[in-house]
Amino acid sequence: MxxxxxxxxxxxxxxxxxxxxxxxxxxxxxxxxxxxxxxxxxxxxxxxxxxxxxxxxxxxxxxxxxxxxxxxxxxxxxxxxxxxxxxxxxxxxxxxxxxxxxxxxxxxxxxxxxxxxxxxxELPSADPALRAELEDERARIGPDAQHARLAAVDPVTAARLHPNDAQRVQRALEIQLLSGRPASQWHADPKPxxxxxxxxxxxxxxxxPKALFDQRIAARFSQMVSAGLIDEVSTLRARGDLHLDLPSMRAVGYRQVWQHLDGAFSRAEAIRRGVIATRQYAKRQMTWLRGEGxxxxxxxxxxxxxxxxxxxxxxx
CATH class of the missing domain: 3.40.50.300 (P-loop containing nucleotide triphosphate hydrolases)
Structure with a gap:
């Protein structure tokens, strides 16, 4: 060619x-x-x-x-x-x-x-103090209530975010609180x-097809575990300067294994949750791409x- x-x-x-x-x-x-x-x-x-x-x-x-x-x-x-x-x-x-x-x-x-x-x-810059307040609020009232708070001030953004998507729900609230404008309005502005x-x-x-894709995702995650994913996360966790609120540690698979290492649940449960999270992520990616026409x-x-x-x- x-x-x-x-x-x-x-x-x-x-x-x-x-x-x-x-x-x-x-x-x-x-x-x-x-x-x-x-x-x-x-x-x-x-x-x-x-x-x-x-x-x-x-x-x-x-x-x-x-x-x-x-x-x-x-x-x-x-x-x-x-x-x-x-x-x-x-x-x-x-x-x-x-x-x-x-x-x-x-x-x-x-x-x-x-x-x-x-x-x-051009969105408002992050405010560490406000972000900490929103994280504390989420721990206090739960993801559903915080998502409902977002829906009250920015229904457009809330409609496309799952309550468990803490990072984006809190960022949308942060934008609204800092600027007085919903994040959806900011995103609608002309872009560079x-x-x-x-x-x-x-x-x-x-x-x-979905059934085969679900099997592939499960097999792929299990293969990652067999290849040393738990040891990889253990090494990162042992550093002492990383935590689950960092964007890096929010990545699918890393969060679930980290929680297992914290004693929140078993290895088998970490794998189950990692597979579910991967499937959910794939679904969001498909929705985004289809929305691009x-x-x-x-x-x-x-x-x-x-x-x-x-x-x-x-x-x-």
Whole structure:
């Protein structure tokens, strides 16, 4: 396949729900491009050092075959934002294109994709004192009551958030309390320009039918445990400077194993809860992608023609 003679190589984005086969498709694509592509991770857990097994981070062999970017760039104690990702990714994409290669963005953190492609609203900055108050309130009145509080001031945002999504429920309340405006109004404001010039091609990986996908998620999580996920979380927990309120430790799988190590429940229960949380996360990802309409082209990685479809679009 020959790439078009555009001044800039295209940017290929591959997303989809967790465990749907994004990474495998991206690796196969890069190998078909024979040294003319590099991968940019779009994953809010893979950015952290020491979070390898639970984030399904590409191993050393995969990184030796294809250059990878935005892996292991932060310590788990450090905060990171979608806006910072957009800036970091834009810099990496420019460098890859400068080498005459194709950036292949792969991952499931859809807010990162949105920040990079569409820009983000200029929201009020976080207020640590107010955030602590909201966390205390949640512990006192419970997630359902706090979610109801959000629904009273911002029904649009509350309708799309589950009561158990503590981070986003509290952030929406924080925005409303700091600014006097609902978060939904902030998000509706005109946004700055995205950071990806030139051709952008987006592909969403279609998972298998639900029953088979549920089995795949369960098998994948059990495989992570067998590969040492509990030891990985134990090492992070033993540092003493990490805790469950950090964004890194809110990642699916890490939170459930951490709670098991705290004695909250058994290993078997941690696995059960981790599988459930992964399925819920995959469902949210699917809802987000479907809400994007035709901006993403759905492909089935099990189809022999899937790679050809991506390469054909890139070369058209």
């Amino acid at each position: 020959s790439l078009p003679s555009d001044p800039l190589p295209p940017v290929l984005a591959i997303s989809g729900p967790t465990a749907a086969g994004k990474s495998g498709l991206a690796m196969a694509l890069c190998e078909r491009l024979a040294g003319r592509a590099e991968i940019v991770s779009v994953d809010s857990a893979q950015i952290y050092r020491g979070m390898d097994i639970g984030s399904a981070k590409p191993d050393a062999e995969a990184r030796a075959r294809v250059p990878h970017h935005l892996l292991d760039i932060l310590d788990p104690a450090e905060p990171y934002s979608a806006a910072r990702f957009a800036a970091d990714a834009a810099e990496v994409i420019e460098a890859i294109r400068g080498r005459g290669r194709v950036p292949v963005l792969v991952g499931g953190t859809l807010l990162y994709f949105r920040a990079l492609f569409d820009g983000l609203s 320009q995205g950071r990806v010039p030139g051709r952008l091609l987006r592909f969403a990986v279609q998972p298998p 035709e901006r993403w082209r759905w492909i089935d990685p099990a189809e022999p023609s899937a790679l050809d479809a991506v390469l054909s679009a890139a070369g058209s």
